[in-house]
Amino acid sequence: MNRNRDKQFNIRLTAKELDMFERKRQASGLNKTDFFMKLVRGSNIKVYHFDDEVKGIMHELRKIGVNLNQVAYLANTFQSEKAQFALGYYQNSFCAAMDRLSRFLDKPLAEG
Numbered sequence: 001m002n003r004n005r006d007k008q009f010n011i012r013l014t015a016k017e018l019d020m021f022e023r024k025r026q027a028s029g030l031n032k033t034d035f036f037m038k039l040v041r042g043s044n045i046k047v048y049h050f051d052d053e054v055k056g057i058m059h060e061l062r063k064i065g066v067n068l069n070q071v072a073y074l075a076n077t078f079q080s081e082k083a084q085f086a087l088g089y090y091q092n093s094f095c096a097a098m099d100r101l102s103r104f105l106d107k108p109l110a111e112g
Helices: 015-028 032-042 052-076 080-105
Strands: none
Touching: 015 032, 052 080
């Protein structure tokens, strides 16, 4: 086989990462170069810019998590009606935040 690969680059891995690479490479039956090229050609990397919109969504999700603790308190203190109402509200808030996050993930800056 005639190869034109005359460029070389080095990477640093932890012992665990190198072990994982080697186990997967050996299982594939490929040499290091062919295995790496298969990884490069077969992978899809998405690039995102985490702007204020995403930071806001993440902040909202954290607040919902804190509020769920309050719902658990209400449920554990036999205030089930309040707990049920609050749970419905936070469920809707959670779904809305996840929808916004999903829309963000659907449009990366770059893909390749």
